[in-house]
Amino acid sequence: MPAKITLAEAMGTCFGVQDAIDLALDPAFRDRLTIVGQLVHNPQVTERLLAHGVRIVERDQLDQITTPAVMITAHGASEATKAALRQRGFIVYDATCPLVIRLHKLARYLEREGWFPVIVGQADHVEVRGVVGNLRACAVVHDERDFEQLRGQARLGVVSQTTNRLDRVEQLVAAMRALPWVEALRFIDTICQPVKERQAAIGKLLACDIDLGIVIGGRNSANTAKLREAIAERGIPAFHIERPEELRAEWFAGKRHVGITAGTSTPQDVIAAVERRVREIVASLP
Ligand code: SF4
Structure with a gap:
């Protein structure tokens, strides 16, 4: 019998990340905006931003900024960093999550x-x-x-x-x-609500007896890594992937129940593509 597939009740892009992406992709910013650091820790989102003409520099590369506007990422920055950017004459848009x-x-x-x-x-x-x-x-x-x-x-x-x-x-x-x-x-508990919801959803996946976890998100996404860790520490194999092409058929051999989840910077279309590929692999197994 093909393995059952269950999607986590809460997963993927949180409101903080979505608001920041929407701001960066505003048509008014086309070719006029530089983001200091990765807006979110997700390669597909970064590719979309670059395609929109958004430039991305690291925090130690401020000399390379040539656009009039600069964006602070959803992860925030210190007041000193923002002041330094203003002093250099940039218009600073702050996408720090509330x-x-x-x-x-x-x-x-x-x-x-x-x-x-x-x-x-x-x-x-x-x-x-x-x-x-x-x-x-x-x-x-x-x-x-x-x-x-x-x-x-x-x-x-x-x-x-x-x-x-x-x-x-x-x-x-x-x-x-x-x-x-x-x-x-x-x-003072400052862990954000969307992260707690994704962690609680992992608890529910584990409660329905999954024997394989697929966790989708950027390699450098801290919260995605923690979701994988929460599954793996129960002794259940769990794989952290960025793209559907990374899925390997042998992971699914002999599995009864696959749980899928994703970090807070993973777009819904990437989750949907992974889910489709998982269903194809599961259906193809003897
Ligand atoms: S993970 Fe939480 S704190 Fe970070 S951007 Fe999303 S909602 Fe905001």
């Missing part, structure tokens, strides 16, 4: 209230770099090995990168609370 803005505001609020800000996340992720750039002093914690940076800080004010898994962040918060020098800890 939920990333909320994270910035809460990190600064904790600092103002006398807490030592701690961001749970990846120090080299553009969203985290933006938050860090707006604080006087702070620590970025990815795992327990980073706790040494907190030594001597008695009052920790903790926020999270928006795409983290809540269970993992709560574990780290509990471990920080138990550090011998910590007298008080305030945690």
Whole structure:
């Protein structure tokens, strides 16, 4: 019998990413806009933007900008970065997701209230770099090995990168609370709702007994990687792909139930193309 295929109840492009893409693809910006960094971590979206005449430069390549307008990505940037761009004479369009803005505001609020800000996340992720750039002093914690940076800080004010898994962040918060020098800890949950919905949908997929997971998203998409991790840590094989051409028939051999999900920067048409290819492969197997 061909394997059953179940799509996650919530997956693919979130409103923050969609709004940023729509803004960049506005006809008024054709050939007039440079995006600093990847607007979203997805290769197909990047290809569409380039086809629209949008230029993309890295943060250390500001000298290469030749368009009048510049866009800050959905992941946000520090106020200093935005000011530097304005000083260079660019018109700055800010596509920072409102939920990333909320994270910035809460990190600064904790600092103002006398807490030592701690961001749970990846120090080299553009969203985290933006938050860090707006604080006087702070620590970025990815795992327990980073706790040494907190030594001597008695009052920790903790926020999270928006795409983290809540269970993992709560574990780290509990471990920080138990550090011998910590007298008080305030945690504000800044994981975004669309990410939580996608994580909850993974829980439902696992509950329906899938024995193979296909997770679609950019190779460098943090939230896509975490969706794959959530399936794999249950001992279920899970593959992170960007395109339908990457699917391999041997992954599906002998499988009963395939679960498909996608990160928050994966367009619906890419998900539909992967689903079609999975159905073809499953139907072709003996
Ligand atoms: S993943 Fe969440 S925080 Fe990031 S752009 Fe989407 S809605 Fe905004």
